[in-house]
Amino acid sequence: MVLDAFRARLGSIIGGFDAAQYHRRMRGFRATRAHVNTLIAASGETITARARWLVRNNGYAANAVDAFANHVVGDGIKPSSKIADAAKKEELQKLWLAWTDEADAEGLTDFFGLQRRAAREVFLAGEVFLRIRTRRAEDGLTVPMQLQMLPSEMLPQDMTRVLPGAGSIRQGIEFDGIGRRVAYHFLRRHPGDSTDPGLAGETVRVPASEVIHILDPVEAGQLRGVSRFAAAVVKLFTLDLYDDAELERKKTAAMFAMFITSPAPETALDPAEDDLEVEPGQVVRLDPGEDVTTPSTPDSGSTYEPFQYRTLLQIGAALGVPYGYLTGDTAKGNFSNTRIALVDFRRRISAFQHSVMVYQLCRAVWTRWMDMAVLAGAIDLPGFAIDRRAYLACDWLPTKWDWIDPAKDAAAEILQIEAGLKSRTQAIAERGYDAEQVDREIAAERKREAELGLDFRRPGSPAQAAGGGTGQSGAESPQQDQQNASDQEDDGEDRNPQPAEEG
Numbered sequence: 001m002v003l004d005a006f007r008a009r010l011g012s013i014i015g016g017f018d019a020a021q022y023h024r025r026m027r028g029f030r031a032t033r034a035h036v037n038t039l040i041a042a043s044g045e046t047i048t049a050r051a052r053w054l055v056r057n058n059g060y061a062a063n064a065v066d067a068f069a070n071h072v073v074g075d076g077i078k079p080s081s082k083i084a085d086a087a088k089k090e091e092l093q094k095l096w097l098a099w100t101d102e103a104d105a106e107g108l109t110d111f112f113g114l115q116r117r118a119a120r121e122v123f124l125a126g127e128v129f130l131r132i133r134t135r136r137a138e139d140g141l142t143v144p145m146q147l148q149m150l151p152s153e154m155l156p157q158d159m160t161r162v163l164p165g166a167g168s169i170r171q172g173i174e175f176d177g178i179g180r181r182v183a184y185h186f187l188r189r190h191p192g193d194s195t196d197p198g199l200a201g202e203t204v205r206v207p208a209s210e211v212i213h214i215l216d217p218v219e220a221g222q223l224r225g226v227s228r229f230a231a232a233v234v235k236l237f238t239l240d241l242y243d244d245a246e247l248e249r250k251k252t253a254a255m256f257a258m259f260i261t262s263p264a265p266e267t268a269l270d271p272a273e274d275d276l277e278v279e280p281g282q283v284v285r286l287d288p289g290e291d292v293t294t295p296s297t298p299d300s301g302s303t304y305e306p307f308q309y310r311t312l313l314q315i316g317a318a319l320g321v322p323y324g325y326l327t328g329d330t331a332k333g334n335f336s337n338t339r340i341a342l343v344d345f346r347r348r349i350s351a352f353q354h355s356v357m358v359y360q361l362c363r364a365v366w367t368r369w370m371d372m373a374v375l376a377g378a379i380d381l382p383g384f385a386i387d388r389r390a391y392l393a394c395d396w397l398p399t400k401w402d403w404i405d406p407a408k409d410a411a412a413e414i415l416q417i418e419a420g421l422k423s424r425t426q427a428i429a430e431r432g433y434d435a436e437q438v439d440r441e442i443a444a445e446r447k448r449e450a451e452l453g454l455d456f457r458r459p460g461s462p463a464q465a466a467g468g469g470t471g472q473s474g475a476e477s478p479q480q481d482q483q484n485a486s487d488q489e490d491d492g493e494d495r496n497p498q499p500a501e502e503g
Helices: 002-014 036-057 059-072 086-100 111-125 233-254 304-319 323-327 335-375 388-392 406-418 424-430 435-452 478-495
Strands: 078-081 127-134 145-150 168-170 173-175 181-187 203-207 211-215 259-261 291-293 394-397
Touching (some): 036 233, 078 086, 086 335, 086 435, 127 181
Antiparallel strands (some): 173 181
16 A cells, blocks of 8 residues: 555656556546456456356347357367378268267267357356366277366365475466466365255366366466456446336336326215226216326436447447347448458457367367377377377368358459469368368269269359360260360361362
8 A cells, every 4th residue: 555655656746657647537546456366266256156147137148158159169160180191081080070979978969069168158257177088998989088068166266275395276276386287176066056965165186187278368377267248247237227127117107097186185086986997089078176187207218229229339349249249139230330340250259269269179179089099999090109290280170151242252252262362272161161071072073963964063163164164173964075076076177177279
């Protein structure tokens, strides 16, 4: 406190940045200098609990989580091995695809479903853990390995102490003397699950080699994740209260139809036996001295919609989700600004896909899976121990983005390929497919078309030569063979003219 006062006094004398001054406009702005780990240890559990409550009870929050997870994972972020041997690569890809259905230790989804759940948890709670569970051969799995998902609450935030020697435990994570993660101390049961008969508060030490910790750190040295809702909890909750108040006000106003009053209270009329019901076009005769009044209830007026819109824009900015995805409202924007917002959102999603989902989750699972597959004899990769890095090389292909304007976007991409600005391999990878597999499928289709005398390619397409004939990439139909032969005969006559007769 004394140091802060000295800094404030020194700043007022020196001047400089207004952001660091304590004048009238910044008098109530007291920012903490605590590290993010201290803040998360003190408030992380409360923020996560409030974020989960909002997702369960607030439609905007639930929509934001689903929009984020659907765009990050979609149908799944899938691997494409870089093994040079095409037969081995295809065998490996088939083995992986078979294992993905067995990946979940709970048996509720496949590996790509685990990806989606992980993306939801990182958005909602800031982090999630996957424990690698090695299985026995008699379990009958394609590869004896499964993944168990553990929510952030399973790793206690308040477990911090110094260990004998040079190690320490910080927020449930055990470090060695040089700062490497060596273990995680998980609770045996969820602290909020009263249906689990396990002992509350009991922990188990799990080696770091068996744990995949997925989080999106926002500050240097950050150990645990923080919910994306941290900057939006207050506005989401208060906006929900405001909407509830508006609904209650409307409900209360709708309960009053009219009042009948008399100017002479001392001669008040006896209550009518039947309540007066009003019908459209009805003419009601009143007794002498009676009058009818209707209550004047306040209306939300013209400020309700702009206030809602502006507040939801702030919430969308805090969550990193466009207004349309947050609310489902497509009437507020035109094609141009909606496309700009979508491009920016996709760029954010792409960065998260590669820096968090692929780097932390997919690569770790692929590496461990490959080791287990070779050790268990599920696949034979000659020289794997010697050239392990080459065998592990892999591209991860996210689900393709849907085109906003399919015709224009496809035409622009074809022009880029023809101009040499991008390759077909790159274009196919951006759609979430393996170029070699696509080429094999195309070759098989062309062969089948040739055998059946079919050709579904349009004239002038890149798969055909100029003028509608097929190029080297595909076979020609019988009709085209006959036409080409006729053209060659005509060309032959033109190229070999008869000598002119001398006059």
